[in-house]
Amino acid sequence: MNNFARVARIALRYRLTVLASVVCSVGIAFLWAANFSAFMPVVDGVMHGKAVPGMIEDWIEKTHSQLATLDTEIAACREHLAAADSPATRAQLATLLSDQANSQKWLATCEWALPIARKWLPSTPFGTLMAICLLIVASTLIKGWLRIINSLLVAKLSHLTLLELRRQFYRRTLRLDLGTLRQTSNGDLMTRFTTDMEWVCLGTQALYGMAIREPLKMIACLIGAAMISWQLLLITAVCAPPSIFAIRWLAKSLKRANRRAMKELSSVYEHLEETFDGIKVIKAFTMESHERSRFHRISRQYYRRSMRIAFYDALVSPTTELIGLVIIVGVVAAGGYMVLNQETHLFGIRISSHPLSNGTLTMFYAMLAGIIDPARRLSGIFNYLQRGSAASDRIFEFMDRETKLQITSNPKTLPARLGPIQFNEVAFSYQPSELVLDNVSLEVKPGETIAIVGPNGCGKSTLMNLLPRFYDPTSGSVTIGGINLRDMRVADLRERIGIVTQETLLFDDTVANNIRYGSPGATENQVIAAAEQAHAHRFITNILAEGYQTLCGPSGNRLSGGQRQRLALARAILRDPEILILDEATSQIDVESEQLIHEVLERFVQGRTAFMITHRPNTLTLADRIVVMDSGKIVDVGKFDELAQRCDLFRRLAHLNVRATA
Template identity: 85%
Template structure:
């Protein structure tokens, strides 16, 4: 529950809302117990033809009679002490004196209440009954209004807490490095952002709602019962230990089951995401039935977890109800013996200073019955709290992860003009046993254009991912102008770099805003100019119905692959970076567009440092030097013509052997 306590601490920031909800709960509890206390004057007074003033008068007479009897017993005890002093007699005398003092206090309160009752309360039994009924109705209406207000306040508190936690979780997730984020699947992240967050909201509402209101109602009833006979109430504590153990066992089982259910739900989300992302492949290979079977297995597993939760949850209410019934039966038997026999002792234990009346015992039972309903409601809170606790563990497990990119305490300022870039004996691996880059060293002068070629999986993209510091190398370092990337502020570094990747991502926003992304201050004229340079302006104005205000759809799915890449290139051009990284950026563009963009890149890369991952011969001719990689190492570096003569791997990758044979 430690992580859920952190959630509860967030809710405590809204102090006024918390205090107001607690005051409402307190008012509900007092009115709840007050309704049960009305049974005593009805049973002892109205049912015997007495109004409340007459009932108080009879209490005064009974108390005076008990005081007279106590005086006689006290006198007899003193005589016994005078004849023979004994510890037992002294203890008996002390008890009698205590009873006399208690009865005198009750007598004084009755004598004070009698004139007030005669003046302000009905003088007939029927009038008293009607007054009590009216009081109960008014009390119930007031209690209902307080519950409405309490529910609204608690809902507000839960959703405010959810809003703040979601913001914190999103902020923290955005700060994590790519390596840490890739340890968690997108489906699992979606589960944490949606289902886990909703359960935390419900748990917060239960914590500050029923978890406060229902115990206060129970406490109010316990206080009322204790005022009648705290000794008789103490008998109920005999069943408390097994009740506490049963509830503790159920709470642990519920939390464990809920945590596993959340993991299974994440699997469902992951499968759905994978299915919809790969729907074209699934249909092309007619694997629909296979995917249905997989989904059935995953959903079935989640069903089993949910049924286990339902089983434990179903045990809570009967368990608490059975324990409550055992308590009631025991107290009914003890109380019935005392009233029917007009006794004050039970097995030699003093239960009350004077015999209990039928009305007192009825009110006592009513108070205990008033505890059962809140305890039954409270049992339903356990599932909410345990699911919220399990969800809090999942949320804070990710929030507490530290980014692998250590930020410098005193970052160095980048110069106005970036200097040469050096990869110094760099080694890197995603998994400890799989080395992706092995002792890579490369120096790039400022303003130089470098092309990187190599077979799939040789480490080209990984090497480029080190430059914007998406990852840190395991060994060696990367410097710009002699400054280690680890000594720079990440925003300062990344705002000087433009990246266009093969997996082009556009956001569900307008074309203009997607081009402007990364350059929020750009004007519409600048956006159009960048689109023209990337040869995107023509299709935007002629093909898209709303031009630059056309929505691209989620991940840009309303546009073709080539259109998305041209918009991504326009975005990089608008940013006007000093360092440009093109990772297979022209792979999905037709031949004519490639020729036009080739001209654009030829002009755009002038005066800036550019890295191009590509195998296209036309694009390779733009490079000042070409780096050939294989198995995580640099195997050769040179110009296009030099490598065409000496590097067999380069010739195969650039398809020069095919061109020569043609």
């Protein structure tokens, strides 16, 4: 429950809302118990043809009689003490004196209340009954309004808490490095962000709503019962230990089952995401039946987890109801014995100073019965609290993850003109046993264009991911102008870098805003100029229905691959970065546009440091130097003509042998 307590502390920031909801709960609890107090005047008064003033007169008469009897017993006890002093007699005298003091206080109270009752309360039994009924109706109406206000306040509180928690979760997610983020699948992340968050909201609503209101109603009834006979109430505590044990066992079981069910639900989301992303492959290989079987297996597992939760949830209400019934039956038997036999003791234990009346005992029973309904309601929210607790564990388990990037407390400022970039004996691995980069050293001068070629999996993209600090090297360092990247602010570094990747991602926004992404202050004319340089302006204005205001769709799915890449290139051009990284950025450009894009890149890389991951000979000719990589190492560095002469791997990758043969 520690993580759920963290959610509760977020809610406590909204102090006025919490205070107002608690005040409403206190009012509801008081009125709830007050309604049960009506049993006493009805049973002891109205049912015997008396109004409240007549009842008070009877109490005064009985109290005078009790005091007279106590005076006689006290005098006799003192005579016994004078004749023979004994501890038992002294104890008896102390009890009698205590009863006498209590009776005198009760008599003073009744004598004070009698004139007020005669003046303001009905003098007939029927009038008393009607007054009691009207008071109950009025009390119920006020209690109803308080419940409505309380429910609205608690709903507001829970949704404000959810809003703040989602904001923190989203911000924390964006701050994590790519390596940490990739430890969690998108499906699992979406489950934490949606389903788990909703359960935290429901749990918070239950915690600050019924979890406060219903116990307060129980406490109000317990106080009312204790005022009648705290000794008789104490008998109910006999059943407390087994009930606490049963509830604790159910709580642990429910939380464990909920945590497992949430994990299974994440698997469902992951499979759905994988299916929708790979639907073309599934259909191409006619694997629909296989995917249906996989989905059925995962869904079946989630179904079994859900049924386990339903089983534990079903146990809660009957268990609490049985415990409450056992308590009530025990107290009814004890109280009935005392009233029917006009006893003040039970099993030798003094329960009350004077015999209880039918009305008093009925009100005591009503107070105990008033505890059962709140207890039943609490059992109904038990699963919400446990699910909220399990969901908060999953949410904060992710939020508590630390980024693997070393953040310096005293970052160095980058100069206005960036110096040379150096990779110094860099090694990197995603998994400890799998080295992706092995002792890579490379120096790049300012304004130099470097092309990187190599077979798939040789570490090209990984090497470039170190430059904007998506990852930090396992060993070695990357510096710019002699300043280690670890000593810079990440935001300052990335503001000087533009990236265009093969997996072009556009957002579900307009074409203009996607080009402007990363340069939010750019004007409309600057956006158009960047699109023209990337040879995207023509298809934007001629093909897209709304031109630059056309929505690209989720991940840009309303555009072709080539169109997406041109927009991504326009985005990089508009950013005007000092360092440019092109990772297979022209792989989806059609042949007709390749020459045009080649001319754009030839002009755009002038005056800036550029890195190009490509195997296209035309693009390679733009490079000042070409770096050939294989198995995480640099195997050769040189100009195009030099490598074409001496490096077999370069010739194969650039398809130069094929071109020569042709």
